[in-house]
Amino acid sequence: MSLNIVVMAAGKGTRMKSRLPKVLQKLAGRALVRHVLDNTAALHADARIVITGHGADQVEAAIAGDGIRFVRQEPQLGTGHAIQQTVPALNAGGTTLILSGDTPLISTATTRALVEACAGDKLVLLTIEYADPTGYGRIVREGEAVKAIVEHKDASDEQRRIRECYTGIMAAPTEALKRWVGQLNNDNAQREYYLTDIVAMAVAEGVPVVGVKTADETEVLGVNSPSQLAQLERRHQLAQAEALMTAGVRLADPARFDLRGTLRCGQDVEIDVNCVFEGEVTLGDGVRIGANCVIRNVTIGAEARIHEFTHIDGEALGASVGEGALIGPFARLRPGAQLGAEVHIGNFVEVKNSTLAKGAKANHLAYLGDATVGERVNYGAGSITANYDGANKHRTIIGADVHVGSNCVLVAPITIGDGATVGGGSTLTKDVAPGQLAVARGRQIVISGWSRPQKKK
Template structure:
């Protein structure tokens, strides 16, 4: 049986007060629309259709791929009008699941339940019970069967006591849906075509109308304003924090965590306040993350300690921290940073596209770019690899047990052999053999009986 998934994403989102189309605003690091599409990926639909309108080019470019088809709704004349535009793209037979691009947290189990309930034979409405249903369309039933959706303004005093409300999400028999939306009228105060009018058509034809009810308000909350987006962000972050704590992660304050991707954790992981995790991050057993860290696309091995205010951004290349390593505070690891076990990276040290072997240390105010660093290297404060000649990048190779003094410049390409020592303040432009001492700096001159100038009165 075929399955169509239609996502309505044509609205302007006036209350967002933004030039960015509403469905492209981000929740937990991903656009609202991408959240919706991700939740339906497991359904293996024969057609996934996104209805665009306002900012169509921008929306389509943002989510193109994975077999998604686009249809445009121009002008936007209501939800029923939107589905009318999608009708030519629907695969024949089966079920069509209709979702909203600004309701981002709809869950996969809920969408699966709706498709299963429809079976290409029934019109299925997703409903929820509200303690205060004011403003929502009420579900009017006759036993288990749904007979109507009555808008709040049109409801009788008795109907307003109904707490079951329509969420705006439905699944319908595809062939019947095509027929129903073709019969919609815009003879109403707004001059729009309302998709909810098909409920009365289904009842009139004797097509069963049933409800799937969710108890989770978060998955049916829409976004129409920056305030609603922020509110939903905090709800979602709290859900993710609860899931981490259920898995054994110690969060200093679950209200001060931002997870904008995927975070996997081993046993006895501790995360302090105000940390942000983006992309794909993995934390091994016993990892401790200090306050105010930002970690993106990184793997951190067991026992490592990431001190406060550290920034790790692996981007596409990724970054990794070995077992028992100590990073920070105020350190920065960039793409391609690959740190071995027990490596120390201290305050205001930056590492990019470099490999540091076990026990290597760069504890203060240093830069390592495009470098291969051996075991137990001590890299002095203020030292840098000069890896860029203005056109190309070059690599620095530092052997095991090398000692690099403070304020040195290693001009790549250059190799320091095992056990070499570089005197502080040196600019090294030639290879240094194993075990040698290299000093490259101006000779110190001392002038006796020198008098410092004084200001004239």
């Protein structure tokens, strides 16, 4: 049976007070509408249609791909008018699932339940019971059958006591939906076409109207303002934190945890407060993450320790940290950083596009860019690889058991052989053979009886 998924994403979102269209505002690092699309991907719809309007070019550029079709609603004349624009794009027969691009946390399980309940021959409404339903459209039933949606302003006193409300999400038989939206009119105060008017049409035709309830308020909360966005962010982050803790992760404070991507954890992982995880992150058994770290697109091996205030960003290249490694505090790992087991990267050390073999150490105030570093290397404080000549990047190769003294500059391309030593303060431009000592600095001069200049009065 054919399935169409339609996402309404044409609204301006005036209350967001932003140049960015509302559906592109970020929740957990992803656009609101992207959440909706990702959460319904497992339904394997035959057609996925996004209705755009305000900021259409921006919205379409941000989510294009994966077979998504776009239909524009210009001007925006209500929800019914939006669905009218999709009629030529809907696959015939089957079911059409209608979602809102600003209701990002609708679950796969709920959307699947709606599609199954519709079965191509029923109109299915997603509903929820509120303790205070003021302002929401009420679901009026006769027995189990839904007979109407009554807006709060139009409801009688008896109807206002109904707590079951419509969420704005529905599944409908596609052919009937096409027919119904073609019959909508805008004979109302707002001069708009309301999709909810099709409920009366279905009842009049004898098409069963079913209300499927959700008990999870979070999955049907929409976003209309920065305040609502922040509140939904906290709900979402707490839900992710609870799921991780259920799986055994130790979070020092679930209220001070942010996941904006995918986090996979082994056993006995500990995460301190105010850490942010983005992209694809994997933490091995026994990993400990200190407070105030930002960790993005990296795999961290078992028993590694990431000290406080460390920033890791693998970006597209990714990064990796070996088993038992010690990173930070105040360290920075950039794309292409590949650290072996028991590597030490200390405070104010930056590593970019470099491989460090087992046991290598750069403990203080250093830079390693475009370098290959052997096992057990000790890389001194203040030392750098000068990898850029103004036009091209070049590689530095440092063999096993090399000792690089403090405040050295290794001008790439250069190779330091196994077991070599680089004297502190050296600037090297030529290769060093294995086992050699290389010193390249001006000879120390001591002047006796020298006086500092004095300020003129």
